[in-house]
Amino acid sequence: MARSIDLAVIPGDGIGPEVVSQGLKVLTAVLPQDVKLESKEYDFGAGRWHATGETLPDEELEQLRQHDAILLGAVGDPSVPSGVLERGLLLKLRFAFDHFVNLRPSKLFPNTATPLAGRPDIDFVVVREGTEGPYTGNGGSLRTGTPAEVATEVSVNTAYGVERVVRDAYERAQARPRKKLTLVHKNNVLVHAGSLWTRVFERVGQEYPDVTTDYLHVDAATIFLVNDPARFDVIVTDNLFGDIITDLAAAVTGGIGLAASGNVNPTGAFPSMFEPVHGSAPDIAGSGKADPTATILSVALLLRHLGLDAEATRVEEAVTADLSARDGAAPRSTDAIGDAIAARVAG
Amino acid sequence: MARSIDLAVIPGDGIGPEVVSQGLKVLTAVLPQDVKLESKEYDFGAGRWHATGETLPDEELEQLRQHDAILLGAVGDPSVPSGVLERGLLLKLRFAFDHFVNLRPSKLFPNTATPLAGRPDIDFVVVREGTEGPYTGNGGSLRTGTPAEVATEVSVNTAYGVERVVRDAYERAQARPRKKLTLVHKNNVLVHAGSLWTRVFERVGQEYPDVTTDYLHVDAATIFLVNDPARFDVIVTDNLFGDIITDLAAAVTGGIGLAASGNVNPTGAFPSMFEPVHGSAPDIAGSGKADPTATILSVALLLRHLGLDAEATRVEEAVTADLSARDGAAPRSTDAIGDAIAARVAG
Ligand SMILES: CC(C)[C@H](C(=O)O)[C@@H](O)C(=O)O
Ligand SMILES: CC(C)[C@H](C(=O)O)[C@@H](O)C(=O)O
Numbered sequence: 264m265a266r267s268i269d270l271a272v273i274p275g276d277g278i279g280p281e282v283v284s285q286g287l288k289v290l291t292a293v294l295p296q297d298v299k300l301e302s303k304e305y306d307f308g309a310g311r312w313h314a315t316g317e318t319l320p321d322e323e324l325e326q327l328r329q330h331d332a333i334l335l336g337a338v339g340d341p342s343v344p345s346g347v348l349e350r351g352l353l354l355k356l357r358f359a360f361d362h363f364v365n366l367r368p369s370k371l372f373p374n375t376a377t378p379l380a381g382r383p384d385i386d387f388v389v390v391r392e393g394t395e396g397p398y399t400g401n402g403g404s405l406r407t408g409t410p411a412e413v414a415t416e417v418s419v420n421t422a423y424g425v426e427r428v429v430r431d432a433y434e435r436a437q438a439r440p441r442k443k444l445t446l447v448h449k450n451n452v453l454v455h456a457g458s459l460w461t462r463v464f465e466r467v468g469q470e471y472p473d474v475t476t477d478y479l480h481v482d483a484a485t486i487f488l489v490n491d492p493a494r495f496d497v498i499v500t501d502n503l504f505g506d507i508i509t510d511l512a513a514a515v516t517g518g519i520g521l522a523a524s525g526n527v528n529p530t531g532a533f534p535s536m537f538e539p540v541h542g543s544a545p546d547i548a549g550s551g552k553a554d555p556t557a558t559i560l561s562v563a564l565l566l567r568h569l570g571l572d573a574e575a576t577r578v579e580e581a582v583t584a585d586l587s588a589r590d591g592a593a594p595r596s597t598d599a600i601g602d603a604i605a606a607r608v609a610g
Numbered sequence: 611m612a613r614s615i616d617l618a619v620i621p622g623d624g625i626g627p628e629v630v631s632q633g634l635k636v637l638t639a640v641l642p643q644d645v646k647l648e649s650k651e652y653d654f655g656a657g658r659w660h661a662t663g664e665t666l667p668d669e670e671l672e673q674l675r676q677h678d679a680i681l682l683g684a685v686g687d688p689s690v691p692s693g694v695l696e697r698g699l700l701l702k703l704r705f706a707f708d709h710f711v712n713l714r715p716s717k718l719f720p721n722t723a724t725p726l727a728g729r730p731d732i733d734f735v736v737v738r739e740g741t742e743g744p745y746t747g748n749g750g751s752l753r754t755g756t757p758a759e760v761a762t763e764v765s766v767n768t769a770y771g772v773e774r775v776v777r778d779a780y781e782r783a784q785a786r787p788r789k790k791l792t793l794v795h796k797n798n799v800l801v802h803a804g805s806l807w808t809r810v811f812e813r814v815g816q817e818y819p820d821v822t823t824d825y826l827h828v829d830a831a832t833i834f835l836v837n838d839p840a841r842f843d844v845i846v847t848d849n850l851f852g853d854i855i856t857d858l859a860a861a862v863t864g865g866i867g868l869a870a871s872g873n874v875n876p877t878g879a880f881p882s883m884f885e886p887v888h889g890s891a892p893d894i895a896g897s898g899k900a901d902p903t904a905t906i907l908s909v910a911l912l913l914r915h916l917g918l919d920a921e922a923t924r925v926e927e928a929v930t931a932d933l934s935a936r937d938g939a940a941p942r943s944t945d946a947i948g949d950a951i952a953a954r955v956a957g
Binding site: 345346349350354377378379380381397398400401402403404406407408409410411412413414415416417418419420421422423426449450451452453454455456457458459462481482483485486488489490503506507508509510511513514515518519 | 692693696697701724725726727728744745747748749750751753754755756757758759760761762763764765766767768769770773796797798799800801802803804805806809828829830832833835836837850853854855856857858860861862865866
């Protein structure tokens with residue numbers, strides 16, 4: 264268990280800084296006296312890019328590497344061309360720090376607005392592969408801009424890459440009460456990658472006989488996510504399918520305003536990064552309207568990753584209690600929500 | 611306008627034959643006296659594959675080619691390995707007959723069970739590309755079965771292929787009252803294909819100044835499909851994204867039991883194929899429980915494709931009237947639903 268945490272903080276753009284400061288408030292409140300918290304801020308995002316043209320210079324990547332973990336608020340702004348910060352910063356971090364487990368819990372908390380009728384009992388986690396699939400940048404285009412243009416995107420899948428994330432997912436499934444793991448892919452069409460994923464999933468599964476397994480095509484999975492989300496416990500899937508179904512999962516559990524995520528390297532070889540799934544929401548930046556809950560739940564993931572399980576649980580329980588208490592209450596400011604949750608964890 | 615229809619019919623497996631016969635019943639009832647309907651049945655699917663090992667022999671493909679259109683019920687059975695019928699029959703047809711427009715209307719009809727609270731007003735159509743993307747079978751695997759295995763899937767996108775489907779989507783958007791077209795892709799990550807799609811979308815759009823356009827990343831699109839599906843009018847997207855979002859769209863509009871689809875070659879060079887999105891549901895086959903509505907709506911798509919617009923509209927109106935009348939009524943058999951809709955269109 265970590266007795267000191269050296270944290271890199273990337274507040275980012277828009278509401279990023281506001282939600283991150285609430286996350287840090289709760290983190291400070293929950294840590295035991297003997298755990299020393301140090302943190303250093305890094306200036307990345309739209310602001311930095313506009314000012315300097317830089318997204319993530321190598322020297323700062325090197326500095327980030329020295330930290331125990333990274334907390335990110337949100338980066339992006341409509342003024343930055345699509346893809347610049349995604350690839351130059353967010354994906355660069357995932358690849359550089361080998362964040363092969365992209366962790367996305369989905370839970371329907373009390374008093375949150377789900378678009379689903381009947382408020383199903385939703386509590387699952389998606390283990391999304393983070394370093395392969397069509398996210399590798401492989402592919403290209405030929406005769407660009409002419410009527411004869413051909414553009415390709417190559418999804419790269421390796422036994423090495425698939426096995427480590429599948430194994431991680433089995434471990435997480437085994438540690439949960441229901442012990443159920445669903446593989447989501449499209450192995451009836453994407454036969455090469457699908458065959459690799461399916462074979463590895465079955466082979467590794469033999470080491471986890473107490474875990475119940477299941478397979479769904481990605482299209483069918485989206486149907487169940489709205490019709491019967493309670494069926495899911497742990498889902499393991501590739502990078503692109505994971506991107507799609509986790510946003511859908513967030514939507515059915517009250518919106519990306521509450522969704523936390525971790526870009527995790529479970530080996531500890533590199534710092535893992537934790538961030539809310541929502542964007543920088545420039546339209547409400549500075550207004551005190553941003554909900555810091557997704558960031559605070561990301562802090563819980565960070566704590567658990569660092570071995571501070573009791574503290575992680577305290578944060579999650581405080582968030583649940585806070586949401587339960589929201590019923591009918593007037594909307595609170597970013598700061599007030601952070602204060603309330605910090606008060607609960609400090610208990 | 612077609613004054614005779616030479617139809618190929620593929621009843622298929624499970625509930626396929628039952629729903630197809632209701633589709634044919636309605637088709638016969640709606641056609642004017644002077645339109646001659648001829649049809650020929652083809653035996654493809656799990657049954658045929660088990661008996662002969664064949665999915666779609668070349669001679670029969672050649673025979674199918676001679677027809678004006680194809681109506682398919684459903685193929686598949688758990689006893690057939692995943693992918694065999696998908697690739698050997700369904701995808702083979704799409705590629706052989708160059709079905710580059712995969713048409714999937716999504717409408718929330720009266721008295722249908724949507725999982726969404728508040729019954730939003732849903733009425734949009736997805737124009738999914740049908741002959742490119744990661745569906746081309748490009749890719750492969752190396753060192754298969756070893757710890758050093760690499761498996762790839764290549765998404766192939768051409769200016770030729772993207773432009774024709776994008777143009778088709780603009781035409782459809784222009785013909786609808788709201789005239790709105792949304793491109794769904796993931797151009798911030800899949801930069802090569804994404805750039806091609808985005809450029810073609812913008813360039814072709816200049817020819818349709820009265821069509822309002824919009825862009826969404828596929829992950830964000832899934833959020834809107836549950837949170838605000840009323841925003842969509844026409845969506846154009848690639849083969850894989852289209853596969854995923856149309857199943858989700860079907861789920862939010864009452865399930866795939868009502869979803870119709872067309873695999874269309876708008877040039878008429880090859881016969882187009884129409885089919886319900888649902889599967890063969892072997893568990894209820896023969897019980898009279900199958901709902902033929904998706905097949906009947908597929909017949910409406912077929913009629914419109916053949917230029918019989920008034921008849922297509924009559925079928926759609928009959929389905930709407932039939933669904934409106936279902937309120938509180940006892941469940942009806944497959945046959946009874948077919949009879950009721952046939953009576954309305956003959957009306
Ligand atoms: C910003 C983008 C690169 C990213 C992704 O596609 O992975 C985002 O959508 C996410 O899910 O974290
Ligand atoms: C059966 C399968 C090949 C097919 C697809 O992936 O296109 C199906 O899911 C569909 O949407 O028509």
